[in-house]
Structures are given as structure tokens and as C-alpha cells.
Amino acid sequence: MPHTDSKQNVPSPTFGSPVGFVISMAIGFGLYALLSILVAQGSTLIPQLDYTNVITGITASLPRQLVWFLMDFTEPQFYASVFAGAGTIIGGAAAYLLARKNSRFQGFTVCYGEHRMFPWVLASQVLSLALTIFVFRFIDGFGAAGDVTCVATFIPIVAAPPATMLLYGPSVPALLTSSVLAALLCSPTATWLTATIGTPLGLPGVVSNVTAMALTGFVIFIVLRELPWITKQDIPQNRGTLSPVEDVTTPLWFVRRVLAEFSEAPFYGNEVASLFIFAGLILGTILCPGHNVNGAGAALPAIVLSQFTSAAVGVLLYASKFADGGWCATYVPVVSTGPACVLALGANIPVALVAGVLGGILGAPIAELVASWLPKDIHGTVANVASMAITTSVVYIAMSALATSFTYAYLGALLWL
Template identity: 35%
Template sequence: MTSAPSTRSRSGSLPLWPLIAAVCLVAVLLWSGSLRAAAPLLNVIASAASEPNFYSSALSGLGLLAGGALAHWLQTRRRAAQGFAQACGSGMWVPMLASALLGVAVSALAWGWTLSPGTWQPLFAPFVSVSPTIVLMFGSDIPTVLTGGVLGGLVTPGLSVLGASVICPRLGLAPVVGVTAGMALAAVLAFTVCRHLPWLPAPLHLRRPPEPAPTTAPQKRGPVWVLRRSLADFSEAQFFGSEWASLGLIAGALITFLLNPAAPAYGSGLLPQILTAQAVAAVVAVTVWRGRWARRPFYPTFVPVVSVAPACVLAYGGSLPSVLAGAVLGAVLSPPLAAAISARLPADFHPFIGNVAAMAVATASIVPALQLLPGI
């Protein structure tokens, strides 16, 4: 869930056109009814892209990938409409995405046995945790991409499944607490393992001299920037952080809802309430913490969008007080917590660990506390 060390190298990046062709081919084949034997796995991979936002929709996931591909195309050509840079500004969006998709495929193959008819497990976890961050930390060469995919797919799902399906039900906590705590623990384990893998180089930010501190005054962030940043935060958990990717993600979820209201959001029928809570959380967080954005290249305002806000909606049935209270409390409390944890991590641990740890702590604290408010 983002905040990577700043890297600008594009060396070793994989070409974009094979990814676009593969996504289009899969979409056409699924639409036509072909690839029936592989359809369950492909559906898991496509849905995984939207799972962090609580949508769980293959169409929404494909919308995210399409929007991300458009943003990448615009950014490589430096078009005026390119929006916020993806992949933490590293230029490694394609290899990062390749590792993330491989991680989900490995997750489904290695941990699919935990599923039974009518059940859900967080097999999407590698997509937004270990797999892409290994690429963002160590580079875009093929061994690193494969390491991220395989290591993320093997390590992350088990701990997230344990947290969401075993520990959280016994403690009466929202499943997202177990999922994000599992991601954090898995990342600590994975990056510890990475220290001992001889084919991985030193982290990118340790191979380059530190960037000079800015000498100009902090840039002001006006209303248009706040709205753009709020929209981009919808896809920040996937390390896209692009307005175009977010538009594709949301559009796919809405189309799925219009076709079948019970399909997205885990069959809850609460997609409109979830989107409302996420929009409120994003706007409030970016508005409250825009001063931090002005002084830093990144600030984790996306954290409540994919944790506290939607978790409160599901926990309390989408009541208006729960939508507003969860969104506002999450927006005010969770970003500084995430930033504080990330700042205290070892130099070779990706800062996203602080973000997912903050998601677990904030959700575990805020969701139960809301029952004390009237009207919840």
C-alpha cells in the first residue's frame, strides 16, 4: 500500500504492449465463454485487483488494469493528462504489475485448498503487498520480478487467511484486521528472507546518493488538487495511485452493481454506501493532511479508504452514522499512524508495512468503538 523509496530508473522495465494484449485477450475469452477450465483462476486474478477496495469484482479489476495501462501510456509520453505517477514514481509499473499478478496466481494455486463452496479467503493479498514491493525495492530485472511473485504468493496468503478466518472471528474483529496484519507480518518475514537471497541486489534507494532537500517553499494544494488526489487514493493500495486507474476501478464496480447488485462487495448490496464512505474518507484525509503532502513526496492518506471506512459500512449495515463516523475517524487518525510506523522500519523493509499495520490497528480500534455512538 505504497510509499516507496523514490526511484526514477526505467532500466530493465518490461514492454507494455504484451500486458495490454494479454489483458484484452483474457477479457475477450472470458466474455465469449472460452477458457472455461482456466476461468476460475483468471476470475480470481482479475477480482484480486479490486479486492483491496472491498469490491471483489473481476470487471472492476479489469477496469483498474485498463486505467492503469492508459495512465502508463500517457506518462511514458509525458502527456498533460497523465495524472499522478504510478508505481511510486519509479517508472516500473509494468514489472511491478507482472510480479503482483504472478503473486496472485501462485496464491490461488498454493492456497486454493483453503476455499470451500460459498467461502471467501484473502488470496488477493500478494497483489497489494509483498509481490509488487519487492520489485519497487530491488529493481525490475526478471529474477526480482519472479522472486516477488513466488515469495509473495507463498508467504502472504497463509498469514492473511489465518488472521481473517481464524483469529479475527474469535476476537470479534473485522476480517480486514486479520488480512492487513497478515500482510504486515508476511512482509517482515519476506524482506528478512530477501536479505539472504544472493541474486537480489541492494535496495535501489541504497544504491543511489540521497536526493538533495528541496529549497523551495512548500507547494500549495488547492481544491482541484485535493479532488484529484482523493480520486487517485482509490487505487493507491494497488501501488497505482492514478486518477485513470481509479476511474476504471470504480466504473467497473458500478457496472457490476448495475448488472447484479448482489455481485460486488461480497454480496452485501452495500456498494453505494462503501463508495460513499471511501469518497468521504479520501476527501477528508487529503484535506486534513494536505500540508504533509506539500512537504513530502508521499503521505498515506489512502489508508482509511481501503480499511476503516468500508469495514465500518459492512460492520453496521451501511447506516449513515457509521458511514460518516468511520470515514472521518479513519481519515483523521490512520494516516499519521501509518507514517509514524513506516518511518521506524529498517532501511531494507518497504514502507508499505507501516501502512498495512496502521490499517489493522485503526480498524481494530475504530470499528468496535462506533457502537458507542447513538444511531449506529
């Protein structure tokens, strides 16, 4: 994710399109209804992909580890779907090819106007994840204890390695060094944070994961800054425009921007890539509903609704940040706050909407605030994931307290009556 915001002293709109907001929410509710139907049908056409079957014996099974590898590409969105994971890679490649041809269907240029960096970004993701799973064997965390149902091996693909490529340019030393460091540090840091802080405090697991992204990202960028073989390379692409200079007040731009948020976590930021993600997610839900969301597939409809809500609220409030080719971290709650609260507090419409609205309000400005404190050689993704940790913690604690207050009030009223 880029460092810069929209240019200063340029007239820009205050809010995004209200019509675009309504359309985006309609899409969110439409997907909620469709996914609810598919989940309710419960037809498992490929039982081998049921989440329990995938992780059973995974430490000794290369096919299961390969499935997990693809699942990790949508673990940041909470889907953990092998089909959506494949859709992420295929969609990113499609967006890259469309950008190379300067197609009018390319949408927001993949990798923030630096589309020629896509192969390097993808290479960093594949390499760091392969090292994490197959070389350093953090996948063996499943065998460490009988009750382990998830291991955070996905972190490098949405953290320092791809951010390093966008910060330092096409550099083999930067690619290899950042991938190795991230593969070594990210997963064990997340596991330690979960055991020592997240679980004792009762916070959603995503808080530990994104905190690990922030801490390891900060450390890795500091290390890269000091290594003599790491130097910045020129990117063969105009870096002046982070997104197409368009009229951000139109409904079409609004809907496209909301869709693009779903591929922001892997640094693609493109609506075409997001459509491939959704195509894979729907296909996977048809074939095996129990495969999604680390076995909690019943929560998928509410998760998607919370994501559309937070994206729509964020784009509505902060559209001006995108004016004149700028950018804003409105994706922050899409991959953190909304889904985390749905899983922790209830997979229903009220939780999805409240968490989505609160996350959409808080996520982007907190990221912008943290980014203002970072040195220039620390990529802005560190601020974004720090915002995910802060926003999710604040919203979760507030909603938990609110739910408890309402529960006590309701019980008190019953006793009084």
C-alpha cells in the same frame, strides 16, 4: 508506497482546500445516490456473475477461477468486481502510457514518479496471484468447508511483490523470489489469523488480512535482505520526486488527490487509473448488482461514501505532507476502516460518515509513526498495512461501544417513560 515524506524546512500549507473537500464529498454523495439507484433496480443481466454463482464449484472450474483472478484486483477496495478489476489493470496501463508520453493528462505519475516500474509492478501482481490461485491452489479453500464464502487470495497483489519491485528495482530474481514467497505465505497466514484471532475477537475480516500483509511483508523483506542473489538495481527514472510538485492548496489538486487514493492499494496512485476502476464498478453494478462486495452488493453505496469521506478528511488534514513532491498514507482508511465498519455496523450514511472521518484522522499519522520504527530495507507498505489493522480495530471497537451505549440509553429512556 514510498518511504519518504515531504521535505523538511519547506514552507507548506496547514490544510488542504476547503472547496476541494466540499467537491470531493459531493462526488462521494453523488456516487452513493447513483449506486443506490442501480442496486435498488436489481436487474441482473448476467446472472452467471452473481457472487453465489461465481464461487459455486469454483475449485473445479477454470472460467470461475479466471473471474476470481480479476475480482481480486479490487478486493482490496472491497469491491471484488471483475469489471472494476479489469479497469484497474487497464487504468494502470493507461496511466503508464500517458506518463511515458509525458502527457499533460497523466495526473500523478503512476508508481510514485517511477512510471517505468509499472510493467514490473504489474508482472509481480499477475505472477504472485497466478501462483496463489492456479499453482499453490489456495482457491481450494472454498472446498475446505461448506460455509466458506471468501478466501483471501488477493493479498500478494497489494503487498510484498509490487513493493519489492519499487524497493529493489527491475530485477528478475527479486520478482520471482518475492512472488513465490508471497504466494506461499500470504493467503494461509490470513486464513490462520482469521480463525485464531479475528473471528474469536469479533473483529472485521480485513483486520486479519492486513495483519497478514504486515507480518508476511516484514518476513519477506528480511529474507530478501539476506539472499545473495537479491541486489538493488537502478531504476531508469528520477527517484527524487514522488509526485508532481504542484500547489496542494488548489481545489483541483485536492479532488485529484482524493481520486488517486482509490488506486493506491495496488501501488498505482493515479487518478486516471481510479477513474477506470469506477467505470468498471458502475458497469458491473448495472450488469449484476449481486456480483459486487462478495455478494453484499447492497452495501456498495455506503462503502464508496465512507471511502470518499476518509480520503477527503485525510487529504484536508495532511495536504502539507504532499507539498514539494512528498507523499502521505492518506489512503489507509480508504481500503480498510470505512468499508469494514460499513459491513460490520450497517450500510448507512451515519456509519459511513463516522467511520470515514475517524479513519481519515487516524490512518495516516499511525502509518507515519510505524514507518519511523522500520529499518530502511523494509518497504513502507508494511507500516501502511499495520496502520490499517490498528486504525480499523480502534475505530470499529469505538463505534461498536458507542452504538451499544446509545442503544442502552435509548432503551432505558423508553422504559423510564
